[in-house]
Amino acid sequence: MTTVEAGQAATWARPRLRTGIVLGPGMWRDGKLVHHVKDPETGWYYRVGPREHFLMSRMDGTRSLDDLAEEYATAYQRRLGPENWQQLFGMLHKRQLLHGATDPDALAALAATAGGGAAKAKRGLLSGRLPLFDPQRLFDRVLPWLGPVFSWWFVVPALAVALAVAGYVVWHLPELAGGVGGRPLLAIVVAVAVTWLIVFLHECAHGLTCRHFGGRVTEIGVMWRLPMIAPYCKVDDVVLFTPRRRVATAFAGVFVSMLALVPFAAVRLWGSPGVLYDLAGTMLLFGTATAAINLVPFLRLDGYHMLSHTLNLADLRADSYRFYGRLLRQGPRAVAGYRPRDRAAFTLYGLTSVLLAGTVLTFLIRYWYTTLANWLTPTWAVVILTTEAILLATLITHLTRRRPTPTP
Incomplete structure (x- = not known):
């Protein structure tokens, strides 16, 4: 037996994950509990079920396969057969996650495909992202100086000040809104520039909070969904955090945005x-809005992600769509497997979304109809609205059919 074969035999006898592999806590996705696994060397994130997570979390090189099998049987009242081990180790080998059983070429291939193809696919004329730089070193230098701002001694008073600023804006809303049209051009131009700076600080707040909790921030760049153009900060490691830390990371941007308005309130x-x-x-006015x-x-x-993280759901909107799709196509039995709290969350979120969208759409149609009727005639207003509705429905159908199915 060669040295390599002996090393691999030891790996299979007492398996150990590669150094640096991170296992995240469980979160719910489409009615099922999943765990995210990060491989920092290749940049890949994987999703595994609770049983795979149970075994992987115990692969530390001190337990034999018999030890793992006994612990698994105690936890799940089920013995693992040869086919189960074969499936598990096949997945670990394919993803190069086991210590002592890696192939440098396979690792390089995984690293080359992590995020690169997806980033190019997201870039288009109407929407996309353009990475600018990796902020990791910058954040590592800044964080030691910002340690106190992550304590409750700062967060609670600062939150009270931010709420006071919001209250001031609401109380003086007629005054602030009434002067928008008469403001000089210089004030508007400077406001746009300062707003961009605040949005940049907003995104940095997400990144710094993610880094504070031990996550890696891979890039800052510019994203566009025409006509909107804004900076962004990539914080994929939030899937490895507890729900409370995920909520804090999502809220950090709005928190800093409101604190940035304090000097203007003064x-x-x-x-x-x-x-x-x-x-x-x-x-x-516009910062609070x-x-x-x-x-x-x-x-x-941010509010959507905060709600999803609070409910410990991977994607509240997508899961709500799937929930209603099964409910409408197959009836209540198709969603009986969901947890009661998830059924309640998806039902309320879906109904409230439809109600809000219907209200906004009704106001927009009414406003546009009144405007067209004043410009032309009521008959032409109906014709134009009908034509626009048909064109919009056709465009949405076309885009939906062209959208590729994401591969997990």
């Missing part, structure tokens, strides 16, 4: 009329 409270005073009013929109759980923004 200018409005104690400043005198002028360009800076007008700029402060514009920033308070942006933060509020970010918290709406029916848009795929």
Whole structure:
């Protein structure tokens, strides 16, 4: 037996995952509990079931296969057969996750396909992402100086100040909104530039919080969904966090955005009329509105992710779609396997989404109809609205059919 074969035999006898492999806590996806597994060397994230996670979490090189089998039988009241071990080790070998049983060429191939193809697929004329730099070293330098801001001694008072700013904006909303049209061009231009800076800080807050909890932040860049263009920060490691830490990471952006408005509130409270005073009013109005929109759980923004993480769901919207699809096609029996709390969450989220979308659509149609009727005639308004509805439905159908099915 060669040295390599002897090493592999020892690996199979007392299996151990490669150094650096990270196993995440469980979260629910489509009614099933899943765990995320990260391989930092290749950049891949994998999803495994609770039973695979149970065995992988105990592969530390100290337990034999018999030890693992006994612990598994105690936990699940079921013995593992040869075909079960073959399936498990086949998956581990394919993903190169076992210590002492790796192939450098296979590792290189996995690293080359992790994220590269997906990033190119996401880039298009109407929507996409453009990575700019890896912020890991920058965040590692900054974090030691920011340690106190992650303590409750800072978070609680700062949150109270942010809520006070929001209350001030709501209380003075007529005054702030009434002066938008009369604000000088300079105040508007500066407001746009400052808003971009705040959005950048917003994204950095996500990244710094992720890094604070031990995650890796791989890139900062610019994303576009025309006509919107904004920076983004990639924090994929949140799937390895507990629900509380995932919620904190998602909320960090809005939290910093609201704190960034505190100086403008001070200018409005104690400043005198002028360009800076007008700029402060514009920033308070649109900054608070942006933060509020970010918290709406029916848009795929921070509020949506906070709600998903609070419920410990991987993707609340997608799972709600699947839930209603099965319910409408096959009846209540098709969703009987879901947990009661998940059935309640999907039902409420779906109904509320439809109600909100219907309300917004009704107001938009009514506003557009009234505008067209004033410009032209009621008859032409109906014709134009009908034509637009047909074109929009055709476009949505076309895009839906062209969308490729994601591969897990």
